Amino acid sequence: MSLIAKLIALLKIYIADSLAYRASAFIWMLTDVVHCLVMPLVWLSAYGGREAIGGYNPGEMVTYYVLIAFTTNFIVSHLMWDLSFEIKEGVLSQWLLRPVPILWMLFARNISWRVMRMVLFVPVALLTLWYYSRLTTLSPMTLGWEFWLSVFLGHLVSFFVAYAMACLAFWLQETQSVFSLYYVPMLLLSGWVAPIALMPSWLQALAVVMPFRYTTAVPVEIALGKLQGLAMWSQMGVQLLWILIAWGAGLLLWRAGIRQYTGVGM
Amino acid sequence: MKRLSFYLQLYKAFLRTSVVREMEFRANFWAKMMYNAIWLGFFLLTLKIIYAHTDSIAGWSESEALMLAATLYFIDAVIATFFYFGLSELPTLVRQGTLDFVLFKPVDSQFWLSLRRINLDQLGSLVVAVLLGGYALFRLEYVPSLSQVALYLGMVATGVLIFYSFHFMMMTLSIWLVRVENLWVLSEVFAQIGRFPTDVFDAVLRRVFTYVLPVAFLATIPTQALLGKASAGFLWFAVGWAVAFFVVGRLFWRFALRSYTSASS
Numbered sequence: 228m229s230l231i232a233k234l235i236a237l238l239k240i241y242i243a244d245s246l247a248y249r250a251s252a253f254i255w256m257l258t259d260v261v262h263c264l265v266m267p268l269v270w271l272s273a274y275g276g277r278e279a280i281g282g283y284n285p286g287e288m289v290t291y292y293v294l295i296a297f298t299t300n301f302i303v304s305h306l307m308w309d310l311s312f313e314i315k316e317g318v319l320s321q322w323l324l325r326p327v328p329i330l331w332m333l334f335a336r337n338i339s340w341r342v343m344r345m346v347l348f349v350p351v352a353l354l355t356l357w358y359y360s361r362l363t364t365l366s367p368m369t370l371g372w373e374f375w376l377s378v379f380l381g382h383l384v385s386f387f388v389a390y391a392m393a394c395l396a397f398w399l400q401e402t403q404s405v406f407s408l409y410y411v412p413m414l415l416l417s418g419w420v421a422p423i424a425l426m427p428s429w430l431q432a433l434a435v436v437m438p439f440r441y442t443t444a445v446p447v448e449i450a451l452g453k454l455q456g457l458a459m460w461s462q463m464g465v466q467l468l469w470i471l472i473a474w475g476a477g478l479l480l481w482r483a484g485i486r487q488y489t490g491v492g493m
Numbered sequence: 494m495k496r497l498s499f500y501l502q503l504y505k506a507f508l509r510t511s512v513v514r515e516m517e518f519r520a521n522f523w524a525k526m527m528y529n530a531i532w533l534g535f536f537l538l539t540l541k542i543i544y545a546h547t548d549s550i551a552g553w554s555e556s557e558a559l560m561l562a563a564t565l566y567f568i569d570a571v572i573a574t575f576f577y578f579g580l581s582e583l584p585t586l587v588r589q590g591t592l593d594f595v596l597f598k599p600v601d602s603q604f605w606l607s608l609r610r611i612n613l614d615q616l617g618s619l620v621v622a623v624l625l626g627g628y629a630l631f632r633l634e635y636v637p638s639l640s641q642v643a644l645y646l647g648m649v650a651t652g653v654l655i656f657y658s659f660h661f662m663m664m665t666l667s668i669w670l671v672r673v674e675n676l677w678v679l680s681e682v683f684a685q686i687g688r689f690p691t692d693v694f695d696a697v698l699r700r701v702f703t704y705v706l707p708v709a710f711l712a713t714i715p716t717q718a719l720l721g722k723a724s725a726g727f728l729w730f731a732v733g734w735a736v737a738f739f740v741v742g743r744l745f746w747r748f749a750l751r752s753y754t755s756a757s758s
Contacts, residue, residue: 258681258685265686265689404524408531415535
C-alpha cells in the first residue's frame, strides 16, 4: 500500500469519525457564531459617524469577523488536548505498531475534523452576512487562490505548533494549564479578538514575532485586500517559515519524547 | 423545618470535603487563581482595544462597560464556585450509569448534583470582581444610593439564579445526548453574549435577549440599575424570570429522568 493510499484510507476513517461527533461540533460552532455576531455589533456602535477605525470601514469590520470565524474553523487546531491525553494514557502504544507514520494519522484526524467544522460554518457565515447586509454595506472579499493557499499554510502552522506543544506531555504531569494559557496569546494575536491593526503598538510588535498572526490573520487580510503584492507574498513566506520551525521543533521533541516514553497501561 | 436542617447539615459536609480536597493540592490552587486572573486580564485588554478607538459603545463609556464586566465576572465566579464543578460531572455520571447511586440517595438529586463540590479557587475571582467593580465606580466618580445598591444586589442574585438554571438545563441535556462532551460550552456562549451591553443589538435581538433568552438580566440591566439608568420595575421582571427559569429547570430535570435508562445496568 502506497503512502497516498494509506493517507486516503485514514481520511475516510477520520471523516466518518468526526461525523459521529457532529453534535459536539455544532456546539463548538456556537461560540464562533456569537463571536462573529457580537463583535461587529460592538464595533458598529463605536463608529459614531466616522468613516473608518484603524483603516477598517464598517463593512470591512463585519466581513473581517465573519472571515476570521470561518478560517478559524478550518485552521486553528486543538489537537494537543487529545494527543497529550493519548501520550499519558498509553494509547500511543497501539499507534507505534501501525504501519503508518503517526504524524500522517494526526494530520488526517485533524484535517477531517477541521473540514467538517468549516462546512458546518458555511450556512452560519451566509446567514450572518445576510443579517449584516441590512445594517451596513458589506465590503467585497476576494476568496481567490492566494487566499486559499494562505489558509492552507495557516492550517499547517497551527497544526505543527499544536503538535510540538502536545509533546510536552512526554515530560509534564500536568499539561492542562499550559495549554489553557496558550489560548491567551493565541486568541489575541491570531486576530480573533480584533484586527491586529487596531491593537496597541506593543501587541502589534508582539504579533509580528509570534506564530499566531500567521495562522488566521494573514489569510483574512489577504481576502480583504489589506495585504497585496509583495507584502502578501512575504507574509506567506513567513507562514512557510513558521511551518518549518514548528515542524522541526515538533520532530525533535517527539523523538526525544518517544525515547523515554514508557507506555503506561501496557 | 427538619428537612431544612438536614439539608444545611448536608451542605456543611459538602463544604468540609471540598476544603479538604482543595488543601491536598495547594500549589494547584494558586496556579488556578493566577490563571483566572489572566483570563480576566484578557477580557479587559479586549475592552481596552475597543475603547482606544472610541468613547462609547451604544452609549456605554469605558468605565460603565468595566462595571458591566465586573458584574458578569462576579456572577460567573459565583456559578463557578458553587455549582459548576458538581454539575460538570453529570455527563460522566450518565455515561457510566453511576447516576443511579445519586438517584437512590434519600436526597433531592438536583441539590446533590448542583451543590456537592465547592470550587474554592474561584473565591479569588469573586474578590477580584468586587475590586474591579469598585475601581469602575471610582473611575466613574459615582456613588450609588443605598436603594440603587439594594436594587443591584437583588438583580445580581436573580442573575445568578437565571444563569444557574440555564446551566442546569443545558447539563440536563446529557441524559439524552450521552456522547456530547461539551454541553458546558452552551452556558459559556450564554455568558459570552452578556459580556457586552445588550444595547449593541438591534431592536429584535435586544428583545430576544431580554424576554426570551434573558442575557440582559445577567449584567446589562443590573449595571444600569446601579448607575440609576433602569427603573426599579425591572426588578420584578428579573425576579419573575429567575423563578420561572428555576421552576422550568426543575421540571425539565424530572422530565429528563423519565428518559434515563441507566447505562451498564
